[in-house]
Amino acid sequence: MQDIRIELTQNPTHLPEDESTLGFGKRFSDHMFVMDYTVEKGWFDPRIVPYAPISLYPSTMCFHYGQTTFEGLKAYRTEKNEILLFRPQQNFKRLNISDDRLCIPKLDEEFCLEALKKLIQIDEKFVPHSKGTSLYIRPFIIATEPQLGANSSTQYKFIIITSPSGVYYSSGLNPVKIYVEDNYVRAVRGGMGMAKTGGNYAVSLKSQVNAHNNDYSQVLWLDGVERKYIEEVGAMNIFFVIGDEVVTPEINGSILDGITRKSMVELLKKEGKKVSERRISIQEVEDAYENGELKEVFGTGTAAVISPVGVLKYKDKVMTINDNKIGEISKHLYDTLTGIQRGEIEDKFGWTVKVY
Amino acid sequence: MQDIRIELTQNPTHLPEDESTLGFGKRFSDHMFVMDYTVEKGWFDPRIVPYAPISLYPSTMCFHYGQTTFEGLKAYRTEKNEILLFRPQQNFKRLNISDDRLCIPKLDEEFCLEALKKLIQIDEKFVPHSKGTSLYIRPFIIATEPQLGANSSTQYKFIIITSPSGVYYSSGLNPVKIYVEDNYVRAVRGGMGMAKTGGNYAVSLKSQVNAHNNDYSQVLWLDGVERKYIEEVGAMNIFFVIGDEVVTPEINGSILDGITRKSMVELLKKEGKKVSERRISIQEVEDAYENGELKEVFGTGTAAVISPVGVLKYKDKVMTINDNKIGEISKHLYDTLTGIQRGEIEDKFGWTVKVY
Numbered sequence: 120m121q122d123i124r125i126e127l128t129q130n131p132t133h134l135p136e137d138e139s140t141l142g143f144g145k146r147f148s149d150h151m152f153v154m155d156y157t158v159e160k161g162w163f164d165p166r167i168v169p170y171a172p173i174s175l176y177p178s179t180m181c182f183h184y185g186q187t188t189f190e191g192l193k194a195y196r197t198e199k200n201e202i203l204l205f206r207p208q209q210n211f212k213r214l215n216i217s218d219d220r221l222c223i224p225k226l227d228e229e230f231c232l233e234a235l236k237k238l239i240q241i242d243e244k245f246v247p248h249s250k251g252t253s254l255y256i257r258p259f260i261i262a263t264e265p266q267l268g269a270n271s272s273t274q275y276k277f278i279i280i281t282s283p284s285g286v287y288y289s290s291g292l293n294p295v296k297i298y299v300e301d302n303y304v305r306a307v308r309g310g311m312g313m314a315k316t317g318g319n320y321a322v323s324l325k326s327q328v329n330a331h332n333n334d335y336s337q338v339l340w341l342d343g344v345e346r347k348y349i350e351e352v353g354a355m356n357i358f359f360v361i362g363d364e365v366v367t368p369e370i371n372g373s374i375l376d377g378i379t380r381k382s383m384v385e386l387l388k389k390e391g392k393k394v395s396e397r398r399i400s401i402q403e404v405e406d407a408y409e410n411g412e413l414k415e416v417f418g419t420g421t422a423a424v425i426s427p428v429g430v431l432k433y434k435d436k437v438m439t440i441n442d443n444k445i446g447e448i449s450k451h452l453y454d455t456l457t458g459i460q461r462g463e464i465e466d467k468f469g470w471t472v473k474v475y
Numbered sequence: 476m477q478d479i480r481i482e483l484t485q486n487p488t489h490l491p492e493d494e495s496t497l498g499f500g501k502r503f504s505d506h507m508f509v510m511d512y513t514v515e516k517g518w519f520d521p522r523i524v525p526y527a528p529i530s531l532y533p534s535t536m537c538f539h540y541g542q543t544t545f546e547g548l549k550a551y552r553t554e555k556n557e558i559l560l561f562r563p564q565q566n567f568k569r570l571n572i573s574d575d576r577l578c579i580p581k582l583d584e585e586f587c588l589e590a591l592k593k594l595i596q597i598d599e600k601f602v603p604h605s606k607g608t609s610l611y612i613r614p615f616i617i618a619t620e621p622q623l624g625a626n627s628s629t630q631y632k633f634i635i636i637t638s639p640s641g642v643y644y645s646s647g648l649n650p651v652k653i654y655v656e657d658n659y660v661r662a663v664r665g666g667m668g669m670a671k672t673g674g675n676y677a678v679s680l681k682s683q684v685n686a687h688n689n690d691y692s693q694v695l696w697l698d699g700v701e702r703k704y705i706e707e708v709g710a711m712n713i714f715f716v717i718g719d720e721v722v723t724p725e726i727n728g729s730i731l732d733g734i735t736r737k738s739m740v741e742l743l744k745k746e747g748k749k750v751s752e753r754r755i756s757i758q759e760v761e762d763a764y765e766n767g768e769l770k771e772v773f774g775t776g777t778a779a780v781i782s783p784v785g786v787l788k789y790k791d792k793v794m795t796i797n798d799n800k801i802g803e804i805s806k807h808l809y810d811t812l813t814g815i816q817r818g819e820i821e822d823k824f825g826w827t828v829k830v831y
């Protein structure tokens with residue numbers, strides 16, 4: 120394994136006394152991990168250096184051709200003052216999957232995890248202490264060759280930055296209102312919907328702005344071919360409790376293979392619940408609603424873990440779910456997963472990874 | 476109109492004596508145009524400054540969420556030593572269309588054109604002299620807010636860089652081999668295929684690399700829904716001459732509304748040729764080929780103007796077009812359009828714009 124060069128900051132900063140002012144993704148720790156790639160050298164010069172601007176020529180390819188990928192995960196401080204990561208191997212594995220789709224060279228997943236641990240050790244004081252807070256971790260790759268041909272870049276930068284964060288959704292576990300998009304499309308089979316890459320978020324913005332303007336907080340996407348089947352929410356996978364079955368759309372190539380989603384499915388299976396990863400149409404959801412079978416709807420993602428859906432709007436139909444209150448299963452899953460993540464519930468799955 | 480602040484370089488450079496060494500998009504003129512945006516100020520501080528790296532925090536949104544747009548056009552030096560732009564208003568108009576799709580604030584198109592003229596005047600010596608060369612112009616916008624929420628940015632940078640360029644395709648007017656993609660998809664209706672934004676190029680890379688590995692130079696995309704109808708090539712629109720009809724796919728929301736395409740259609744109409752913008756399936760192309768009706772195929776785009784297609788491969792079928800030679804119509808259109816662009820043929824359309 121390569122040695123990681125370390126250069127510590129001359130201007131250390133500190134977390135605010137009042138951690139509730141942290142917000143999300145606005146404030147960064149003192150250091151970052153950086154590694155470069157060229158065709159000749161492969162990935163080289165891994166280093167932990169002070170968090171600082173990077174300098175790029177305007178011709179740098181990532182500004183033009185969208186060859187970028189990223190990941191998002193969190194570190195949590197436990198009651199015993201340990202620092203835990205949640206399934207970080209899955210994130211680096213997924214990063215390599217995204218990279219493969221985007222023609223970005225493969226990373227050594229084990230080395231990435233070691234680098235991340237080292238980075239968090241150095242910036243340990245930035246993992247906040249209060250309940251509900253965490254250190255949000257953003258590994259990302261950008262194409263850095265300075266030239267304008269629309270090809271795959273021959274140079275890249277891999278960077279990990281970390282951000283001490285409060286709660287992502289200020290509304291917390293309050294149910295959100297979600298708008299089913301029937302005009303715009305996020306991704307289609309054969310496209311890059313399964314990758315965590317900038318274009319998938321760029322394409323979503325317009326619809327998201329429309330939703331916000333109509334007082335909905337996020338968008339639920341339908342498939343791009345038939346415009347019938349449910350895909351996922353802006354930055355979450357989605358689950359429906361219909362009768363005694365918990366349903367989430369299957370991994371089909373156009374949605375992100377969410378790590379929270381995967382964990383929820385495993386949790387539910389372990390508990391003997393009936394859980395299905397399968398195709399589900401918006402019509403089926405409407406029908407279940409009409410029949411009184413639609414018990415709960417919730418989104419899953421690293422940011423909020425679980426976001427109960429209180430209102431779902433499709434065309435002219437507004438469906439209010441579980442009286443706009445968090446459901447039993449949602450609450451149970453939230454408590455269990457956050458309990459494991461924070462080291463309060465025994466981790467029988469081997470999901471958590473200690474930073475020290 | 477806002478005043479443009481000008482700061483000239485202290486380290487002027489020059490074009491190489493031998494302009495044939497220029498290549499494409501690798502070497503840049505001494506200056507660039509830059510303008511910033513914040514919600515409070517709108518677009519502000521327009522300036523022409525030395526070409527230099529820009530400094531951005533790693534959290535800058537364009538590295539993560541793909542909120543970027545761009546344009547591509549050219550300036551040509553005429554025999555009389557004038558400098559001409561080709562339909563630049565169309566490029567700034569299209570930039571605003573892309574920006575609208577990507578939730579990027581609108582630009583003043585007239586002001587952009589004035590800024591571009593000013594920039595070229597200052598860097599006049601970088602417009603090369605030899606036949607076939609040009610100054611490639613790249614206006615682009617990147618989201619610059621330094622925060623990790625996946626929303627629309629509140630800050631942007633608009634930059635114009637220029638690059639003295641040789642011929643884009645080293646093969647020149649030699650016919651290219653094109654591979655019809657039947658596995659990957661570039662864009663789908665409801666998506667952002669009509670915008671010039673990084674994600675559309677990122678999604679294409681993998682397929683393009685496959686094509687290259689099989690000795691094909693570019694990919695022809697089919698529609699994302701039925702996988703039947705022809706869309707466009709990587710960075711070109713496509714035309715088919717079938718019998719006496721010239722056909723190009725209609726503007727349908729998922730392909731770029733190419734300015735070269737538009738100009739070719741107008742040229743053909745003016746000349747009384749039968750030209751159709753309509754849906755055309757790959758099956759129709761195959762049938763025309765079998766019947767001996769497929770006379771010519773060519774791509775159109777700013778970079779190459781016209782790229783004749785000599786070989787078209789769809790699944791197992793390899794179609795050789797016009798004996799792998801440039802066709803009459805392709806040649807005529809190429810000569811006419813490049814003639815107008817370089818001021819050698821009278822511009823009856825009012826397409827060219829003088830820089831002085």
Ligand SMILES: Cc1ncc(COP(=O)(O)O)c(C=O)c1O
Nearest residue numbers: 354355356375377378379420421
């Ligand atoms: C598009 C999309 N879907 C789903 C998710 C949820 O994935 P995970 O549970 O791995 O955070 C995310 C966020 O990470 C996302 O961006």
Ligand SMILES: Cc1ncc(COP(=O)(O)O)c(C=O)c1O
Nearest residue numbers: 710711712731733734735776777
């Ligand atoms: C995807 C795509 N299609 C078509 C074109 C051709 O457009 P134009 O003729 O305006 O250069 C381009 C290049 O600019 C392009 O990138």
